[in-house]
Amino acid sequence: MLAQQRQSRIAERVHRTGAVRVAELVEEFGVSDMTIRRDLETLAERGLVAKVHGGATAVDFGSTTEPGFAVKQVRQEVEKQAVADAAATLVGPGQAIALSAGTTTWTLAHRLTDVPDLTVVTNSVPVADVFYRAGRADQTVILTGGVRTPSDALVGPFAVASLEKVNVDTVFLGVHGMSLRAGFTTPNLLEAETVSTLASKGRRLVVVADHTKYDVVGIATIAALDDADVIVTDSLLDEEARRQLREHVDQVVLAPVPTAEHHGPGRQRTTSEKRA
Template identity: 65%
Template structure:
């Protein structure tokens, strides 16, 4: 195995597991301890991982890191399900709702398939697919056009133009992160522009976001914390975050198991 191939294998192992030990890599790749340490040094110098005593770990997420939809959908599944179930209670029959891209809004879509006379606006391919696979004659689904992102959002000028003349009762906004300083953020510049247009189009803004989103910051702000009428999170949300959100948003809802 060439050095470049070996280093790529190491990097994939680190990204998949979050970290590796030198001893494990020596055994798996069949090379010397010194070779592995040299490989880790090269990868660390390139800013691809962080060397630690006895091995290496993955770097923390950057403000522009955008995991794919499949990777994100595997995270915090129980929390997202609770949040989605609680968010669905805010949707009345005969209304127009917008669902931005995200794995929590995708979970929400599955709780809305039985709501009659619903109009759904979305820039999410997976969200649109949920409704496509569960058709109703009294439902209208509008999927915006645009350029597809790693998180399966349709973004850019085409999406913005499609949304600009629309008006919805409620927007459920999926976010990469939220904080007092940065508000609700995304790691994708084009997605933030599209999401801001969705915020403008909505009478009510609901942000369904699990506790891991707190103090995570993407490169671009979609909206300030105070712009949300409702934030729905889970029991893992820290007490300081609850206090900050309670002071700044219209309503903070903690979705718990009994709901």
């Protein structure tokens, strides 16, 4: 098969499924890892796909574009793992927490399955499934009802009604974007009311978002930057963005993103910066 034909088939698959992994394409086309990576680089240069760690995803086109859960799952995987590790240290036994929908909160959920006597409120089907599969009898999971979105969130009047009388210790909020002008945002108008309600139900609001979410603006605002007590992001966030966030948020936690020389058993220390 010619390279142009292979690239065309890869682009069609990304458009159809939303995401592909390098390993899957290597097996499917019977070519080397390097060949597939060159194909993805070529397609990315033409604006047909967006390269991510370990693969490629469909290209986003605006403030109302909402990729599916599988698409977002392969984006910034390393950064999300680091953010989840840091955020998990904020949870202790016997607490009641809320987790919004999203792949970062889903990654965090995997870190919390061993926390005893935990109560979890969520509007995310995948997040609830993580705890269900863990099968701990001492953990309670409350899944809201509602209409399912492309990101597997349950939203709408039923979800809002189920959250109105809930109060938790900490809300962990995943977001589509965060900016000084628009605050924390989502590309889904229907999701905005539900997530805004969820964000207001904790004594502490922790936003979990990797560095690529900064200066991204979705169509609907969930909360202002000042509403967050803590932002957990990763160490690839640039200095100017850090400064701006510290002016509005009490605590900014920078989770170290491991590099090749740090893939050993040791774990790097998380940096926590508080607003003066």
